[in-house]
Amino acid sequence: MKTALITGATSGIGKATAEIFAREGFNLILCGRRKERLEELKAKLSDMAKIEILSFDVRRKEEVFHKIGGLPEEFSNIDILINNAGNAHGLDPIQEGNTEDWDAMIDINVKGLLYVSKAVIPKMIEKKSGHIINIGSTAGKEVYPNGNVYCASKHAVDAINQGMRMDLNGLGIRVGAINPGLTQTEFSEVRFKGDKEKAGKVYEGFKALQAEDIADIIRFVVTRPYHVNIADLTVMCTAQASSTIVDKN
Ligand code: NDP
Numbered sequence: 001m002k003t004a005l006i007t008g009a010t011s012g013i014g015k016a017t018a019e020i021f022a023r024e025g026f027n028l029i030l031c032g033r034r035k036e037r038l039e040e041l042k043a044k045l046s047d048m049a050k051i052e053i054l055s056f057d058v059r060r061k062e063e064v065f066h067k068i069g070g071l072p073e074e075f076s077n078i079d080i081l082i083n084n085a086g087n088a089h090g091l092d093p094i095q096e097g098n099t100e101d102w103d104a105m106i107d108i109n110v111k112g113l114l115y116v117s118k119a120v121i122p123k124m125i126e127k128k129s130g131h132i133i134n135i136g137s138t139a140g141k142e143v144y145p146n147g148n149v150y151c152a153s154k155h156a157v158d159a160i161n162q163g164m165r166m167d168l169n170g171l172g173i174r175v176g177a178i179n180p181g182l183t184q185t186e187f188s189e190v191r192f193k194g195d196k197e198k199a200g201k202v203y204e205g206f207k208a209l210q211a212e213d214i215a216d217i218i219r220f221v222v223t224r225p226y227h228v229n230i231a232d233l234t235v236m237c238t239a240q241a242s243s244t245i246v247d248k249n
């Protein structure tokens with residue numbers, strides 16, 4: 001049975017992916033900072049899959065290596081890595097940007113993804129198999145006003161995804177990105193620092209993607225035959241045509 005490590009499993013896309021993977025019977029390593037949420041999810045999914053929870057902040061390099069390196073034997077052989085942890089912090093013009101928000105986005109979305117990947121890749125190379133899915137964004141394909149540093153962080157994920165695929169070519173490891181557009185999760189609540197009303201408005205007047213829609217696509221990607229690698233996939237809801245064109249009524 002396959003073992004999957006999912007970062008950002010406490011909410012949104014990561015949580016929905018954990019749920020769908022559990023139904024596939026995969027062994028799961030669920031990561032995130034909010035340990036109580038991981039424990040709740042473990043309790044919910046344990047009758048379908050073997051679950052290990054790993055609570056750490058992806059920004060803490062030493063902790064990332066310590067936690068992933070210390071996985072119990074039965075979870076140490078990771079077949080699938082879902083690099084999903086991440087968020088936007090703020091939506092301000094660059095001249096008004098908050099440097100702590102900038103640090104958070106670069107440190108979590110870019111450096112955190114790199115640390116987790118570096119902790120997981122050596123064993124994949126050893127066994128000459130593995131599958132890494134990097135969760136990018138439409139914000140990694142185009143830039144929108146006030147999106148500046150978030151878009152930069154997701155453009156970096158796009159570049160890392162391409163580079164990772166090149167560097168791991170020939171080593172038996174599949175690498176691909178999934179780039180969602182507007183998806184209704186806790187994403188906007190985090191972006192607007194807990195302002196639920198402002199966050200809710202982002203998804204008013206149209207049917208946004210749901211976390212389960214992306215999770216179902218991730219399930220599809222990881223269940224293709226081994227010679228098939230979905231390298232780069234952009235998904236938007238029907239109402240969205242680009243980062244700035246959304247049909248709202
Ligand atoms: P959520 O806010 O619902 O989930 C974000 C997840 O990331 C949480 O589980 C959170 O866990 C985890 N996370 C955040 N910061 C850290 C950290 N420092 N260390 C460890 N884990 C962390 O948002 P989404 O599900 O929407 O976001 C998931 C991914 O999808 C992100 O990479 C996001 O950029 C991307 N995305 C989202 C879109 C959207 O419109 N929603 C569209 C395109 C891409 P915890 O807080 O418990 O640590």
Ligand code: 8X3
Nearest residue numbers: 137138139181182243
């Ligand atoms: C999340 C989608 O458009 O808010 O990556 O940047 S968007």
